[in-house]
Amino acid sequence: MMIIGERINATRKAIKEALGRRDGVLIRGEARSQVEAGAEYLDVNGGTTPTEELANLEWLCDEVQAEVEVPLAIDSASPAVIAAGLARARHGRALVNSISMESGKHEAVLPLVAEHRARVVALAMDDGGIPRTAADRLRVVERIVAAAQKSGLALADVYVDPLVMALSSSGDAGRMVLDVLDGIRRNWPELRSTCGLSNISFGLPQRGLLNRSFLLMAMAAGLSAAILDPLDAKLMTAVRAGRSLLGQDEYCMDFISAHRAGKLVG
Amino acid sequence: MMIIGERINATRKAIKEALGRRDGVLIRGEARSQVEAGAEYLDVNGGTTPTEELANLEWLCDEVQAEVEVPLAIDSASPAVIAAGLARARHGRALVNSISMESGKHEAVLPLVAEHRARVVALAMDDGGIPRTAADRLRVVERIVAAAQKSGLALADVYVDPLVMALSSSGDAGRMVLDVLDGIRRNWPELRSTCGLSNISFGLPQRGLLNRSFLLMAMAAGLSAAILDPLDAKLMTAVRAGRSLLGQDEYCMDFISAHRAGKLVG
Numbered sequence: 001m002m003i004i005g006e007r008i009n010a011t012r013k014a015i016k017e018a019l020g021r022r023d024g025v026l027i028r029g030e031a032r033s034q035v036e037a038g039a040e041y042l043d044v045n046g047g048t049t050p051t052e053e054l055a056n057l058e059w060l061c062d063e064v065q066a067e068v069e070v071p072l073a074i075d076s077a078s079p080a081v082i083a084a085g086l087a088r089a090r091h092g093r094a095l096v097n098s099i100s101m102e103s104g105k106h107e108a109v110l111p112l113v114a115e116h117r118a119r120v121v122a123l124a125m126d127d128g129g130i131p132r133t134a135a136d137r138l139r140v141v142e143r144i145v146a147a148a149q150k151s152g153l154a155l156a157d158v159y160v161d162p163l164v165m166a167l168s169s170s171g172d173a174g175r176m177v178l179d180v181l182d183g184i185r186r187n188w189p190e191l192r193s194t195c196g197l198s199n200i201s202f203g204l205p206q207r208g209l210l211n212r213s214f215l216l217m218a219m220a221a222g223l224s225a226a227i228l229d230p231l232d233a234k235l236m237t238a239v240r241a242g243r244s245l246l247g248q249d250e251y252c253m254d255f256i257s258a259h260r261a262g263k264l265v266g
Numbered sequence: 267m268m269i270i271g272e273r274i275n276a277t278r279k280a281i282k283e284a285l286g287r288r289d290g291v292l293i294r295g296e297a298r299s300q301v302e303a304g305a306e307y308l309d310v311n312g313g314t315t316p317t318e319e320l321a322n323l324e325w326l327c328d329e330v331q332a333e334v335e336v337p338l339a340i341d342s343a344s345p346a347v348i349a350a351g352l353a354r355a356r357h358g359r360a361l362v363n364s365i366s367m368e369s370g371k372h373e374a375v376l377p378l379v380a381e382h383r384a385r386v387v388a389l390a391m392d393d394g395g396i397p398r399t400a401a402d403r404l405r406v407v408e409r410i411v412a413a414a415q416k417s418g419l420a421l422a423d424v425y426v427d428p429l430v431m432a433l434s435s436s437g438d439a440g441r442m443v444l445d446v447l448d449g450i451r452r453n454w455p456e457l458r459s460t461c462g463l464s465n466i467s468f469g470l471p472q473r474g475l476l477n478r479s480f481l482l483m484a485m486a487a488g489l490s491a492a493i494l495d496p497l498d499a500k501l502m503t504a505v506r507a508g509r510s511l512l513g514q515d516e517y518c519m520d521f522i523s524a525h526r527a528g529k530l531v532g
Contacts, residue, residue, distance in 0.1 A: 167510060167518065174511035178486055182448075200511070204518055205525040209532050213482050213507035220444055220483035241479035244433060245440035245466070252433065252470055259471040266475050266532065 001243060002225040003236075004073050004095070004194065005039030008060060010048045019048055019056050027060060028067035035068045037230035038239070041095055042068065044085070045075035054081050061088040073097045073121075073227070079108040086116040095119040097227070098161060101126035101143050110151035119157040121194055122148070124180065130163050134179035137162060138187070141180070145188055159194040159225055160184060167210070168203035174214060181221035194225035212238035212266070219246060237266040267509060268491040269502075270339050270361070270460065271305030274326060276314045285314055285322050293326060294333035301334045303496035304505070307361055308334065310351070311341035320347050327354040339363045339387075339493070345374040352382040361385040363493070364427060367392035367409050376417035385423040387460055388414070390446065396429050400445035403428060404453070407446070411454055425460040425491055426450060433476070434469035440480060447487035460491035478504035478532070485512060503532040 007030050010016050018026040031042055042064055046056025053076065061072060071092035074085030082096050096113050098121035099106040106122070113120045122144040124130070124137040131137045141160055148158045162180035165173040177195065184191050200214045201207035212235045215226060219242040230236055237258075242248075244255040258264050273296050276282050284292040297308055308330055312322025319342065327338060337358030340351030348362050362379050364387035365372040372388070379386045388410045390396070390403040397403045407426055414424045428446035431439040443461065450457050466480045467473035478501045481492060485508040496502055506524050509515040524530050 167513075171513040171516065171518075173513075175513050178512075204510075205522060206507075206530050209503065209507055209530065210511065213504060214511050216479050216482040217486035217508065217511060220486040237475065238479060241472075241475055242483065244470075245476065245480050245483060246444075247433075247437040247441050250437065252437075256471060264472050264475065 001219055001223055001239065001246075001248065002040050003038050003230055003239065004041040004043055004097075004225055004227040005034035005037075005230050006043050006196070006227045007034055007229055007231070008042060008064065009045040009075065010053075010056065011045065015045075016048055019046060019052075019059075022059065024063045027063040031064040031067045034230050035070055038236055039070060039230045041071055041073045041225075043073040043075045043097060043227060046081070047076065050078075053078065054084050057081050057085050058088055061085055065089075065091055071095065077105075079112070082109055083112055086112055086118055089116070089118070093117060093119055093157075095121065095159070097121045098123050100124075101140050101147070103127055106147055110147060110153065113157075114152045119159065120148075120153070121159045121161055123161045124163050130165070134176045134183065137176070137180045138183040141184060141188070141191075145191065155188055155190040156192060159192040161195050162193065164195050164197065164199045164214075166202035167200050174200060174217070178217060178221045181218060181223055185222040192224040193222065194227060195223065196227050208232070208234060211235065215239065216242045219243075233263065233265040237264045240264065241266075267485055267489055267505065267512075267514065268306050268460075269304050269496055269505065270307040270309055270363075270491055270493040271300035271303075271496050272309050272462070272493045273300055273495055273497070274308060274330065275311040275341065276319075276322065277311065281311075282314055285312065285318075285325075288325065290329045293329040297330040297333045300496050301336055304502055305336060305496045307337055307339045307491075309339040309341045309363060309493060312347070313342065316344075319344060320350055323347050323351050324354055327351055331356055337361065343371070345378070348375055349378055352378055352384055355382070355384070359383060359385055359423075361387065361425070363387045364389050366390075367406050367413070369393055372413055376413060376419065379423075380418045385425065386414075386419070387425045387427055389427045390429050396431070400442045400449065403442070403446045404449040407450060407454070407457075411457065421454055421456040422458060425458040427461050428459065430461050430463065430465045430480075432468035433466050440466060440483070443480075444483060444487045447484060447489060451488040458490040459488065460493060461489065462493050474498070474500060477501065481505065482508045485509075499529065499531040503530045506530065507532075 044060040073095040100123040201210035339361040366389040467476035
């Protein structure tokens with residue numbers, strides 16, 4: 001399972017302020033520390049205000065790429081910002097985060113993704129909003145698959161986000177995500193998946209415990225990537241345990257060396 | 267997911283010694299504390315020596331049932347001992363732990379299970395030993411299903427143990443168990459499953475972390491029961507998180523009250 005580092009996001013106060021004063025030292029530090037902790041992609045989100053977002057995103061791309069060599073996840077809902085990010089991305093294959101099946105959202109972006117040989121996160125929702133059942137979300141996945149193929153994208157470059165909702169408002173929120181992941185694995189074995197975790201625990205105590213427990217469950221159901229904070233040592237401990245248990249860490253070598261380095265916490 | 271408390275087992279030194287001096291206080295304490303910690307079945311194993319096992323098991327059944335009202339898991343490979351345990355069990359529906367598809371093992375036991383309206387754990391192995399692939403283990407499960415049905419048992423009373431092996435000797439040991447659980451869920455949705463956890467981490471550091479991570483993954487794949495030590499607070503924390511995430515804990519009430527009682531550790 002692949003880690004997308006989530007920390008460089010303008011919705012975080014420290015990042016918003018760093019954007020305001022163009023504090024490259026802070027941004028580069030966030031980039032470096034996430035990569036050292038195991039991030040394989042770095043999400044960049046410059047969405048302070050709609051008018052500033054494009055310039056913010058371009059500056060973030062440049063700062064991050066001057067510091068580390070992992071590819072970027074261009075985090076925006078705006079096709080123009082996504083296009084600017086893709087044009088600027090220069091390490092590996094960028095990931096567009098995200099499109100959905102809402103009309104007008106994916107039609108502009110998928111051709112760009114294909115043109116730049118990039119990858120894309122696709123949310124399992126459409127004009128009808130977020131479907132309430134796993135079966136209905138899988139019907140949206142079917143449309144994602146069709147749209148990706150029409151744009152010439154390989155399914156292995158498409159990361160479906162099943163959309164994690166709060167367990168506190170719907171007791172089947174966890175089971176539903178697992179069912180969507182199961183359905184993806186059965187129906188489109190090449191298709192990838194990703195999700196954010198923290199919604200699951202909204203309104204409940206012990207959120208970190210629930211989030212990392214859910215990550216392990218989603219990994220068992222085939223999750224290919226997760227957007228998370230790689231500086232959360234307990235969460236990364238769960239990632240390492242999960243990878244070992246799934247045979248994704250040959251001879252458990254990363255797990256054992258993380259243990260020796262005192263990095264396993266939990 | 268159902269918890270089978272594993273502590274009253276003659277392979278543990280304290281239990282072996284308690285059996286030697288017929289220390290009912292110790293056994294009853296072990297019974298009480300496991301039930302208070304959440305055990306819904308109590309495993310009883312009297313296997314010190316073959317000649318003593320039957321009398322040990324009968325004594326354990328009596329002591330445990332004098333103290334608590336949960337049903338027993340009669341843990342023996344001997345049909346005679348199993349018969350004695352079933353004859354003595356008086357709370358709820360006893361669980362026979364275990365049979366396998368080895369010749370001569372299940373033929374004697376399954377009719378007893380049916381006669382006592384009991385339940386049974388069936389190991390996914392046969393005369394050829396433990397199959398190396400998930401597909402081959404599922405072929406054994408097919409035979410378990412046929413044998414259970416022939417004896418008049420409902421599939422909901424049969425708990426298949428996919429057999430957890432050491433990750434340190436086979437990197438796919440974890441994935442294989444998850445694949446067997448997936449296969450059970452798809453092919454025989456009424457059939458139950460159970461497993462022990464600790465083999466998975468044999469030979470690796472941080473065994474508790476790996477065991478409880480694996481439990482969450484197995485729960486996601488549909489595990490119906492686990493035989494474990496309910497006094498392990500971190501493991502029970504994982505159980506509670508997993509149940510909440512799967513919608514098995516309505517409104518997360520048990521999770522929230524365990525949090526308030528300071529029982530969540532992890």
